[in-house]
Amino acid sequence: MHITYFLGKIARALFTMVLVVTFVFVVLRATGDPAQAMLPEDATQQDIEHFRSMWGLDKPLYEQYGVYWLNILKGNFGQSYRDRRPVTDIMAERLPKTVYLMTLSIVFAVIIAIPMGVKAALNRNTFIDRFTMGTAVFGFSMPNFFLGILLILLFSVKLKILPSSGSDSWKHIILPLLTTGLAYIGSYSRFTRSSMLSVLNKPYIRTAIAGGLSRNRVIYGHALPNAAIPVITIIGATVGRIIAGSIVIETVFAWPGVGRLLVTSVGARDLSVVQAIVMLLSITIVTANLIVDILYGILDPRIRTKKGGV
Amino acid sequence: MTTGIINLDKNKNSSSIMQIKDLICHFSVKSETMFGKKRRLRAVDGINFNVKKGETFGIVGESGCGKSTTAKLVLNMISPTSGEVLYRGLEMTNLKPAKWRALREDMQMIFQDPLGALDPYMTIGKQIKEPLDIHKIGIPRERREKVIKILASVGMEDYMYDRFPHEISGGQRQRAVLARALILEPDLLVCDEPVSALDVSIQAQVINLLKEIQKDRGLTYIFISHDLRIIRYICNRVAVMYLGKIVEEAECGELFKNTAHPYTKALIASIPVPDPSFKKERIILPGEPPSPVNLPRGCRFSPRCPIAIDKCRENEPLLEDKGNNHKVACYRPGEL
Amino acid sequence: MLKQKNAVKEFFRKVPPLIFIAIVWIIAVFLIAIFHKFIMPQDPVATDLVNRLAPPSFMGGDQGFFGTDALGRDTLSRLIRSIYTSLTVAFIGSIITAVLGTIVGFIAAHFKGIVDEILMTLVDFQYAMPFMIMALLVLAFFGNNIILFVILLGIQGWMRFARLARGMALSAQEDGYAVAVKQLGATPFRIYARHIFPNVSNIIIVQFTLNFPQKIIVETSLSFIGLGIQPPETSLGSMMAYGRGYLMSQWWMAVIPGIVIFLTTLAMSIVGDWVRDNLDPTVVK
Numbered sequence: 001m002h003i004t005y006f007l008g009k010i011a012r013a014l015f016t017m018v019l020v021v022t023f024v025f026v027v028l029r030a031t032g033d034p035a036q037a038m039l040p041e042d043a044t045q046q047d048i049e050h051f052r053s054m055w056g057l058d059k060p061l062y063e064q065y066g067v068y069w070l071n072i073l074k075g076n077f078g079q080s081y082r083d084r085r086p087v088t089d090i091m092a093e094r095l096p097k098t099v100y101l102m103t104l105s106i107v108f109a110v111i112i113a114i115p116m117g118v119k120a121a122l123n124r125n126t127f128i129d130r131f132t133m134g135t136a137v138f139g140f141s142m143p144n145f146f147l148g149i150l151l152i153l154l155f156s157v158k159l160k161i162l163p164s165s166g167s168d169s170w171k172h173i174i175l176p177l178l179t180t181g182l183a184y185i186g187s188y189s190r191f192t193r194s195s196m197l198s199v200l201n202k203p204y205i206r207t208a209i210a211g212g213l214s215r216n217r218v219i220y221g222h223a224l225p226n227a228a229i230p231v232i233t234i235i236g237a238t239v240g241r242i243i244a245g246s247i248v249i250e251t252v253f254a255w256p257g258v259g260r261l262l263v264t265s266v267g268a269r270d271l272s273v274v275q276a277i278v279m280l281l282s283i284t285i286v287t288a289n290l291i292v293d294i295l296y297g298i299l300d301p302r303i304r305t306k307k308g309g310v
Numbered sequence: 311m312t313t314g315i316i317n318l319d320k321n322k323n324s325s326s327i328m329q330i331k332d333l334i335c336h337f338s339v340k341s342e343t344m345f346g347k348k349r350r351l352r353a354v355d356g357i358n359f360n361v362k363k364g365e366t367f368g369i370v371g372e373s374g375c376g377k378s379t380t381a382k383l384v385l386n387m388i389s390p391t392s393g394e395v396l397y398r399g400l401e402m403t404n405l406k407p408a409k410w411r412a413l414r415e416d417m418q419m420i421f422q423d424p425l426g427a428l429d430p431y432m433t434i435g436k437q438i439k440e441p442l443d444i445h446k447i448g449i450p451r452e453r454r455e456k457v458i459k460i461l462a463s464v465g466m467e468d469y470m471y472d473r474f475p476h477e478i479s480g481g482q483r484q485r486a487v488l489a490r491a492l493i494l495e496p497d498l499l500v501c502d503e504p505v506s507a508l509d510v511s512i513q514a515q516v517i518n519l520l521k522e523i524q525k526d527r528g529l530t531y532i533f534i535s536h537d538l539r540i541i542r543y544i545c546n547r548v549a550v551m552y553l554g555k556i557v558e559e560a561e562c563g564e565l566f567k568n569t570a571h572p573y574t575k576a577l578i579a580s581i582p583v584p585d586p587s588f589k590k591e592r593i594i595l596p597g598e599p600p601s602p603v604n605l606p607r608g609c610r611f612s613p614r615c616p617i618a619i620d621k622c623r624e625n626e627p628l629l630e631d632k633g634n635n636h637k638v639a640c641y642r643p644g645e646l
Numbered sequence: 647m648l649k650q651k652n653a654v655k656e657f658f659r660k661v662p663p664l665i666f667i668a669i670v671w672i673i674a675v676f677l678i679a680i681f682h683k684f685i686m687p688q689d690p691v692a693t694d695l696v697n698r699l700a701p702p703s704f705m706g707g708d709q710g711f712f713g714t715d716a717l718g719r720d721t722l723s724r725l726i727r728s729i730y731t732s733l734t735v736a737f738i739g740s741i742i743t744a745v746l747g748t749i750v751g752f753i754a755a756h757f758k759g760i761v762d763e764i765l766m767t768l769v770d771f772q773y774a775m776p777f778m779i780m781a782l783l784v785l786a787f788f789g790n791n792i793i794l795f796v797i798l799l800g801i802q803g804w805m806r807f808a809r810l811a812r813g814m815a816l817s818a819q820e821d822g823y824a825v826a827v828k829q830l831g832a833t834p835f836r837i838y839a840r841h842i843f844p845n846v847s848n849i850i851i852v853q854f855t856l857n858f859p860q861k862i863i864v865e866t867s868l869s870f871i872g873l874g875i876q877p878p879e880t881s882l883g884s885m886m887a888y889g890r891g892y893l894m895s896q897w898w899m900a901v902i903p904g905i906v907i908f909l910t911t912l913a914m915s916i917v918g919d920w921v922r923d924n925l926d927p928t929v930v931k
Contacts (some may be wrong), residue, residue, distance in 0.1 A: 444836065
């Protein structure tokens with residue numbers, strides 16, 4: 001059953017990719033003449049012709065679709081008209097910044113949220129439990145751009161100890177990291193708590209405790225690994241969404257990553273760049289989902305034998 | 311009354327309103343193991359009967375014998391695997407949805423669970439009025455009047471119009487369901503265990519109401535029940551079903567007087583008698599009825615039959631007329 | 647009817663103070679949005695270059711309660727107008743989402759088979775694809791206008807309604823009343839619109855109360871990054887984006903609309919949670 005489970009998941013991931021590429025292609029074609037949409041207004045006749053032949057615009061629609069796929073698979077996303085450079089070069093510059101910021105945020109959130117959620121689940125209706133739930137509601141209702149602005153006001157304007165924009169030193173990352181981290185802490189800790197609670201109520205855990213196993217052994221040896229599955233799902237989802245999640249935060253802190261690049265490119269209608277980011281992002285999401293599914297299969301052998309998973 | 315869309319030949323076969331021919335309905339059941347074969351549940355396994363205009367045709371049997379499936383098949387609420395359902399000579403199994411809906415004016419159903427059959431979020435009056443809205447009968451202003459009238463004819467007061475289903479009693483709910491079915495003035499009413507969810511004291515009232523209404527309106531009933539006492543009280547003719555087949559069919563009096571099939575005998579013998587001093591021979595059937603997924607060879611009743619012989623376990627007996635319009639499917643009829 | 651009145655009374659007796667404050671806040675914000683025309687002290691787009699960047703009156707300013715912005719426009723009036731814009735856009739968006747999702751769910755449940763497969767694949771796809779990215783892609787290619795923007799907002803979260811509605815419709819189809827009404831000759835449309843929908847509307851309304859605050863956050867986020875509501879119209883998000891440029895000196899310009907957004911979404915979330923926990927729709931009979 002293993003093979004079918006994993007192959008099924010991979011097939012699903014590939015299918016999602018096909019849908020994304022098709023969706024972008026349709027949107028692009030729906031704008032009318034892609035050459036006009038993608039190129040700057042002052043593009044020369046030569047530029048336009050080059051563009052048309054590269055994307056096969058003089059050919060019938062199904063061939064255009066084929067050429068489109070070919071270009072995507074070759075990583076050929078065209079040129080940014082604002083920078084007059086290949087989109088792939090720009091991405092290579094911007095992507096590490098986003099990955100750096102978002103990975104640190106997620107790690108930061110995991111380190112704080114998981115112990116917090118476990119503690120809350122073990123001590124229901126105490127201060128730590130209420131605090132965890134409060135953080136979750138707060139994180140859910142607080143738009144992160146507002147949180148970012150409050151942090152800037154406190155640390156940059158009032159205390160003048162941290163910079164509010166840019167990415168030049170380690171100090172620059174602290175505020176964006178806190179802002180995204182806090183939002184993630186809210187959702188991770190709530191998930192950990194509820195997942196832990198449901199596992200702790202399972203008969204086999206009660207039996208283990210009643211049978212005289214040490215409390216710590218039960219909690220860390222049995223309950224936590226079982227509670228990990230939904231938590232991994234939610235973390236996996238945020239990993240897949242790092243670019244989407246970075247859009248607003250990078251705008252608040254003028255962080256020169258992919259999210260900010262996307263916003264400025266949309267504003268300037270630099271469509272080659274937008275298209276490349278959307279593709280990249282879909283790949284990230286699909287890959288992250290795939291990894292989560294595979295981790296699932298490894299963590300919980302029951303899932304592999306069930307048809308189609310959970 | 312009939313609908314304008316469908317021209318039914320009312321003269322042809324005028325005595326018979328509903329004809330069922332070789333009706334089969336199998337369901338596939340998922341098996342427990344992943345690679346197991348899909349298995350067939352033979353809910354209805356080849357039945358024939360005719361319902362005459364104005365009569366009450368009873369179908370009786372234990373739960374799981376296929377009588378409720380038969381009710382749904384008769385009204386074409388589900389499609390049979392094969393066979394024919396003829397309403398006044400019209401083959402109903404392949405009707406287009408619009409025609410099917412139009413035919414609902416002619417045939418209606420009342421259900422076992424009146425609370426479930428009523429929309430909990432709509433007043434009783436509106437629900438009874440709804441068939442008129444659906445079939446655009448009369449002008450909207452007059453529909454309310456018509457509902458009040460039909461409420462009276464099922465013994466309900468005007469003020470029930472604005473009540474919600476959970477605000478009235480079980481007996482009143484079944485009266486409301488009945489009113490909703492009657493407001494279309496159908497020719498045929500299928501009653502699927504109409505009183506088995508009701509209190510015993512209410513059962514008689516509803517049954518008598520059904521009888522009265524039949525007399526007034528010349529309705530035809532197909533009456534489905536597991537309770538032979540009710541069947542005996544209300545039906546003209548009865549078919550006894552066992553595991554998807556009719557094992558015996560006769561006029562009501564004849565069936566109870568000259569019971570031929572051992573299964574029918576056992577059913578009749580199990581009717582509780584109010585007088586404890588009355589001694590009656592009880593027939594205890596060994597075991598449970600076999601599952602309709604896994605039918606025995608030969609006669610389906612043979613594993614539980616006290617008088618089964620080898621022949622019964624080899625071949626399945628056919629439903630044959632033994633005279634007096636009394637049909638039975640048994641090699642040793644009347645011997646128990 | 648009487649029972650419902652008692653339920654309302656009971657409801658108010660059980661409400662904790664915090665929830666009560668949140669409800670009052672939500673009502674106030676809605677009243678401001680509805681009557682914005684009558685309560686704005688000034689024209690929100692009228693500029694007054696003499697009296698620019700005035701602080702709020704409680705901080706010593708003399709140009710209106712919340713002061714003025716860099717063009718001398720009255721901040722309180724702009725805030726009221728923004729509440730109206732943000733709430734309206736989010737509300738219409740949520741309604742589109744609920745209607746779209748519910749219809750898709752009902753269609754999938756009704757037709758089953760291949761139609762169901764296709765629609766549910768679309769739902770999975772939408773779950774995998776972040777809404778923000780889709781919105782930006784569409785805005786990049788088609789440019790921004792208010793109608794497109796509201797429709798885009800309407801797409802956010804539709805798949806939750808679709809899954810919910812599908813599940814509920816599938817189980818409702820088996821319910822006696824649906825079978826009975828079908829047997830009366832009702833068309834599928836009538837069965838869904840008149841019977842199944844009223845029976846599942848409680849759950850859809852709960853989902854709506856969860857979706858609405860999210861909608862406000864999405865709208866303000868998009869407007870904050872400059873891709874949502876465009877000037878001269880103003881939303882709570884675009885007001886904050888404007889204030890972002892004056893953090894060093896006029897911090898209140900970004901903080902005031904921020905507080906309104908936060909309190910509104912917070913109030914809606916806690917009231918929504920509380921309603922869901924205390925009025926389990928499956929028990930309402």
